Amino acid sequence: MSLALCLIMKNEEEFLDNVFRNCFADAIYVLDTGSTDKSIQIAQKYTTNIYSKPFNNDFSAMRNYLLEQVEEDWIIFLDADELLLKADWNTIRQYIERNCDDSKIGGYRFLRYNFFGTGGWYSDSMVKLFRNHCGFKYYKKATEKIEPSIKCEGFCVDDIPVTLNHLGHMRSFKERQRKNEKYIQIMNEQILNNPKETLAKSYLAIIQRNAGKLKLAKKNAQEAAEANPNSEIAQLFLGYIFRSENDIHRSKDQFQKVLIINPRNTRALNSLGITELCCGNFEVARELFKKAFEISPLCIHIYINIGLTYFFSENYFQALSFFKHVLEINPYFGIATTQGILEMDFYKSHYYETIPNYWGLRTYITICEKELENDGFYFFYK
Secondary structure, eight states: OOEEEEEEESSOHHHHHHHHHTOOOSEEEEEESOOOSSHHHHHHTTOSOEEEOOOOSOHHHHHHHHHTTOOSSEEEEEETTEEEOHHHHHHHHHHHHHTTTOTTEEEEEEEEEEEOTTSOEEEEEEEEEEEOOTTOOOBSSSSOBSHHHHHHTTOEEEEEEEEEEEOGGGSOHHHHHHHHHHHHHHHHHHHHHOTTOTTHHHHHHHHHHHTTOHHHHHHHHHHHHHHOTTOHHHHHHHHHHHHHTTOHHHHHHHHHHHHHHOTTOHHHHHHHHHHHHHTTOHHHHHHHHHHHHHHOTTOTHHHHHHHHHHHTTTOHHHHHHHHHHHHHHOGGGGOOOHHHHHSOOSSGGGTOSSOTTOOOHHHHHHHHHHHHHHHTOHHHHO
């Protein structure tokens, strides 16, 4: 089974070498939407399948154009600032070879971690790997998805134990805000053209929150939640907005609503655990985190939150064991940049799937080691 990497880019010279150098696909297809830096020259070192097309405010149209160029059996569609570990490329190969004759599986969802320069993160999941099928198309101008078309063609979508590391939020605050404003513009156009798609307001609310527009975010999130009372996404995202307002009680109520709809919603369990952690209820929080991890063992970030329950209980030995295990599984959790730490971004803590004033994993590891050293335990631990 052959595999193609597809990628859309514009002024991504900072990330491209890492993406292409670590790529284990049989072919690479690139669509450039107007780069003025060295992106095209870098891409030319790795592939001749380079196309140019001006961006038309429709991400799905861009992606679908590139899909039409692909000849390989399977496609992995990444952003220019998304990276996979080598072991995950091996897993992808194993899965498409193992399931080459299984006509039921049309695509696979990846767990994706979105990292900030502070070491903070949030996670999501999306279909990134799928068969090359003429009926598989992206839809929606923003928050574009291919999963609905895969299912419409009679295929199913499954999860794959692969973690994608997204470094886009490690860009400067100015660049992040510019992208947020662009997404808000496109999302508003999308909602105007499809007013019945009320769930889209949940996604718009999250982007508005990220841009610091909390009043608008709250309004849209509440409207989406009222229109979609049984939607896990709508209720969860409203909980995120309440948490951004530091409204612990209302956010807690929202996360509990999600768990009534689906008791196995990992993000709701983790979020509920964070509210308990922020209230100092460490044992309650720990049990919620453990339950979330039992359901989704690939979500290694939950170990950081478990570690924080021990850290704030001054059990540094236990905390350190959880923190170090995370770094062993995914070293990207240890990344922090000077720019990320020093820049004035009052909104970034709204994103985090951990405590708002998170300091970065290596900082907590250093503190634990120092405390254990002072107590005479660190030598034993090592």
